[in-house]
Every structure is written in C-alpha cells, then in structure tokens.
Amino acid sequence: MIIKSFEINKINFDQNKLVLFYGKNEGFKNEATNNLIKNKDEITKYEEKEVLENINDFIESILSKSLFESEKIIIIKRVTDKILKIIDEIDSKNIEDIKIILNADNLEKKSKLRSLFEKNKNYICVPFYPDTDQTLSKLTYDFFKKKDISISPSNINLIVNKCNGDREILLNELNKIEYFSKNGKKITAENIAKLTNLIENHGISELIDNCLVKNKKKIVNILNENNFNNEDCILITRTFLNKAKKILKLSSEFQNNKNIDLTISSAKPPIFWKDKEITRQQIYKWTPENIKQLIYKLSEIELLIKKNINNSINLITDFILYQASSNTNNEI
Numbered sequence: 001m002i003i004k005s006f007e008i009n010k011i012n013f014d015q016n017k018l019v020l021f022y023g024k025n026e027g028f029k030n031e032a033t034n035n036l037i038k039n040k041d042e043i044t045k046y047e048e049k050e051v052l053e054n055i056n057d058f059i060e061s062i063l064s065k066s067l068f069e070s071e072k073i074i075i076i077k078r079v080t081d082k083i084l085k086i087i088d089e090i091d092s093k094n095i096e097d098i099k100i101i102l103n104a105d106n107l108e109k110k111s112k113l114r115s116l117f118e119k120n121k122n123y124i125c126v127p128f129y130p131d132t133d134q135t136l137s138k139l140t141y142d143f144f145k146k147k148d149i150s151i152s153p154s155n156i157n158l159i160v161n162k163c164n165g166d167r168e169i170l171l172n173e174l175n176k177i178e179y180f181s182k183n184g185k186k187i188t189a190e191n192i193a194k195l196t197n198l199i200e201n202h203g204i205s206e207l208i209d210n211c212l213v214k215n216k217k218k219i220v221n222i223l224n225e226n227n228f229n230n231e232d233c234i235l236i237t238r239t240f241l242n243k244a245k246k247i248l249k250l251s252s253e254f255q256n257n258k259n260i261d262l263t264i265s266s267a268k269p270p271i272f273w274k275d276k277e278i279t280r281q282q283i284y285k286w287t288p289e290n291i292k293q294l295i296y297k298l299s300e301i302e303l304l305i306k307k308n309i310n311n312s313i314n315l316i317t318d319f320i321l322y323q324a325s326s327n328t329n330n331e332i
Helices: 005-010 026-036 048-053 055-063 081-093 112-119 133-146 153-162 167-181 189-195 202-212 216-225 230-257 260-265 273-285 288-307 309-325
Strands: 018-023 043-047 072-079 098-104 123-128
Touching: 005 026, 005 123, 018 026, 018 112, 026 098, 026 123, 026 167, 043 048, 048 055, 048 072, 048 081, 055 081, 072 081, 081 098, 081 112, 098 112, 112 123, 133 153, 133 167, 153 167, 153 189, 167 189, 202 216, 202 230, 202 273, 202 309, 216 309, 230 260, 230 273, 230 288, 230 309, 260 273, 288 309
Parallel strands: 018 098, 018 123, 043 072, 072 098
Antiparallel strands: none
16 A cells, blocks of 8 residues: 655554555655654664575564563565565464564566555555755755744755755754754854765765766866775765756756756756856756766666675776766757
8 A cells, every 4th residue: 555755644553564665765764764663662673685594583583572572663674576575474474563664775666565565455655755955945944943043045055955865964964053053153154064064075076076077087086086985886876866866957947948047047946156167067068868868877877886886986987987978968
C-alpha cells in the first residue's frame, strides 16, 4: 500500500509490521524513521549485506525474545530485491511483535520489492523524492520562525544553496546557527560562512564548476592538488548532480528567453553574486538536452561507484575528464 511521505503519521505499526522507505532523499527518510521509532526501546539496525550473509542468525535473532521486551524494531538499510527471501521467511513464520523498516535507494517501477509493497495491503510503501530548493527554504523559514530567530531572506537562500539539496545536512547546520544565536549574536552572511561546514567542499565545488565550464587544465590541477578519497567520490557525484539540476533549469530558461542577463537575474533562489559569472559560462556550455543526459549519466556513475568503491577515484576522474571534453554548447 502506497502512502505519501507527508502522511507518515498514518502508519500504524499494530496493523502494518513491514514498512518500505525508498528514494534519494536520505535526510527525509532518516527524519521519518526517527519519528516512527520515537519512544521505542528495542531497536536493531542491519545492512542488507550482513542479513543475507547470515540469514539463519538473523531469523533466530527475530524469533528470540527477552522477557523484558514488548516489541522489536528492526531497521535494514540499503535493501534491494534480494531482501525478498527474508520477507517471505518472516511471513511464513507469522512472527508477532516484530516491526521492520526497510530503507532502499531509488527503486524502479520494475523492482519486485517495490511492487510487492505497493500491492500488499498489509505492507506500507513510501517514496521519498529529492527536496526542491523551495521545500528546503520553507523548512529553513519555519525553523527560524519557530525558534523566534531573525534572519534575512537572502541569508536563508545562502544556507539552502550551500547544502546541495540535502535535508539532513541542512537541519544539522540550522541547529548550529540556533546555538550561535542564543548568545544574542546577529546572524549575518559572514557569520553563517564561519559557522557552517556545509556540504560544500571548496575543492569539490571548484572541481565541478570547472568541469561544467570545460576547463580541463584547471580540472587536472584541482585533481592533483586535492587528495580525494573513496568516500569523497559519492559526495562529488551528489554535489555534481545537484548542480546539474540547477543548470538544467537555467539552461531551459535561457533557451526560451534568449537573454542570459534575464536568466541570471530572475533565477530562484537567487544566484550568489560571486557565482554569477561562472554560472553564466555554464549555461552557455550546456543545452537542456545535454544536461539531461549528464544527469542520467551521473546517476549511472554513482551506482557504478557504489558497486566498485575501491576503484571509485579512477571512475570519477575518468568521468569528469570525459565530460569536460564533450561538446555541449548552448550559445546562440
């Protein structure tokens, strides 16, 4: 049974013991999970891989129950269609007092796991789509309003722009700003820059910006100067994906109005003044059709990196250098 992400409060664990959260919005999924397990004591977390490698041990741990336990909450992360054999096993044993939350990445319509949870009335399926800048801006505005903290719209845009569409990182940084403001200090753009270590890594941000303007020489210098590790590669792809989506919107506007200054000045949320020139170059370099292809390829390379994490540096380096060499011009 499908329910919307804003209807999480409708989930009744007494009736629905199996819940599937899927989609790219990790921050929202974690927030929904925390709300669902609030005030629950017995919570156990697994990765799908460790469950599948020890199926018998996992089932035995579910069946065994302490005298002091009223119910067990089990969270299994990064699930795929492979987890279906576990669900079948649990169903066949008719296990009581066990609630299971499955957390998956994006699941296509042909996914057997997604299909099962959508069609079975005893299961709950919740898709989580990426947050828009408008959604994150509203979250930020509501947060400061609730805390009675004064902040300008431009500084709200500054915070949202720098968190690359990640709700979880945004909320972490908002809490930092709240703590800072308790001392009566004014929230300025300068203070925000000092306070936050938002997802924007300057090496990563600069790398992506130069890839989008096809400055291959600068890209090589950045790659040589920064000691990126395997974990950085996922961050690079996600930051790249978020930036590409913004350029797609601007490139489409430019294709319609044929006025680059109007495209830049009317952008929502507003483009920070120091980013306007490089954004202008990026719009010129990418047609909407080509940026759509880039977004698709970024999703593919992220999956490939996750499957080959030990080779991720080579994969992302080759990808970036290739994109910087491709012909995608949007100039008129």
